[in-house]
Amino acid sequence: GAGVSQSPSNKVTEKGKDVELRCDPISGHTALYWYRQRLGQGLEFLIYFQGNSAPDKSGLPSDRFSAERTGESVSTLTIQRTQQEDSAVYLCASSRALGPNQPQHFGDGTRLSIL
Amino acid sequence: DAKTTQPPSMDCAEGRAANLPCNHSTISGNEYVYWYRQIHSQGPQYIIHGLKNNETNEMASLIITEDRKSSTLILPHATLRDTAVYYCIAFRGAGTALIFGKGTTLSVSS
Numbered sequence: 518g519a520g521v522s523q524s525p526s527n528k529v530t531e532k533g534k535d536v537e538l539r540c541d542p543i544s545g546h547t548a549l550y551w552y553r554q555r556l557g558q559g560l561e562f563l564i565y566f567q568g569n570s571a572p573d574k575s576g577l578p579s580d581r582f583s584a585e586r587t588g589e590s591v592s593t594l595t596i597q598r599t600q601q602e603d604s605a606v607y608l609c610a611s612s613r614a615l616g617p618n619q620p621q622h623f624g625d626g627t628r629l630s631i632l
Numbered sequence: 633d634a635k636t637t638q639p640p641s642m643d644c645a646e647g648r649a650a651n652l653p654c655n656h657s658t659i660s661g662n663e664y665v666y667w668y669r670q671i672h673s674q675g676p677q678y679i680i681h682g683l684k685n686n687e688t689n690e691m692a693s694l695i696i697t698e699d700r701k702s703s704t705l706i707l708p709h710a711t712l713r714d715t716a717v718y719y720c721i722a723f724r725g726a727g728t729a730l731i732f733g734k735g736t737t738l739s740v741s742s
Contacts, residue, residue, distance in 0.1 A: 521675075550729060560676070562729030576729065608675050610730075617664045617725030618683075623675035 519543065521624035523609050529630045532601060538594045538627045542611030549592050550610040550621060551584055560608065566592065567615050596629075604631045634659040634722035638736045644714075646742045650707040654720030657701040663724045665696060667705045668732070669716040676719070676732070679705065710740045 522541040530536055542549050551563040562576040566586040577583070581599075586592040596603055606628050610621040637655040644650040656665065666681040680687055680694045682703075687694045693706040707714055719735040 552729070559732045559734070560730065562731075565729065610675075615725060617662060617723055618681075619725065620666070620678045620681060621730060622678055625673075625675045 521609055521611055521622055523607075523624035523627050525627055526625065527628045527630075529632065530599060531632050533598055535595065535597045536599055536629065538596075538607050538629070540592045540594070540609030540611075540624060542590070542592070542609070543622055545589075546611035546613055546622075547589050548612045548615050548619070548621075549586055550612075551592070551594050552608040552610065553605045554608060554626070555605045563594070563607075599629075599631045601631045604629055633724055633731055634663055636720045636722055636733055638718070638720055638733065640734065641737045641739070644707075644710045644738060644740050646712060646740055647709055650705075650710040650714065650738060650740070652705040652707075652718050652720075652736050652738065653702065654705070655702045656720070656722045659700055659722045660724065663722045665694065665700075665703050666721040666723050666730070667692070667694065668719045668721065668730075669714075670719070670735075671713075671716040677716075679718075681723075710738075712740050712742065714738065715740045 524539045547568045550565040552560040564584050566572045581597045584594045606626040608626040610623045612619040612621045667679040668676040670676045682694045696703045717735040719732045
């Protein structure tokens with residue numbers, strides 16, 4: 518079946534602009550995660566959603582970052598007033614539910630470059 | 633989540649089995665062992681996971697020692713496309729995020 522889909526695959530924008538990144542999870546997956554991966558670095562957790570529960574925003578680096586999810590489908594990650602330090606690959610993952618026995622499946626990410 | 637230790641790199645000849653070790657000596661009873669891999673410019677790909685028993689799927693086998701302090705990922709017939717960074721993760725879920733260490737860079741050559 519279809520995997521996690523992210524768009525755009527690449528985004529180049531000027532410092533100070535707002536950007537919106539989209540994630541389409543695997544159908545039926547109730548949990549959705551956003552991560553960030555800077556060049557040569559490991560994954561940095563940003564936020565996760567589980568069903569209709571309040572999201573866990575503990576990983577968002579600043580109030581310029583926000584994310585929304587419509588029910589158990591599409592999610593958008595918005596970065597306002599982008600800075601050069603925001604340049605990274607933004608990865609989305611989904612799993613059937615929360616729990617240790619629920620693998621997260623990743624998309625190929627959005628490569629964001631701030632000029 | 634428990635810390636895991638992996639060798640930084642390994643080589644394997646195409647067609648041979650690749651055996652990737654992982655130490656997780658402080659793993660707790662409710663933590664699963666997960667393996668992911670990441671090929672350049674792609675997102676991490678889930679491979680396999682297990683708790684106590686050995687597991688096998690279409691991609692790989694996972695062998696977990698009886699004391700659960702270490703595990704081995706086995707790719708039975710490595711191909712050039714298996715060249716990637718492989719990550720071993722101890723994960724207890726509960727809404728927490730995956731933490732990727734430095735992993736093992738596997739190079740498969742012909």
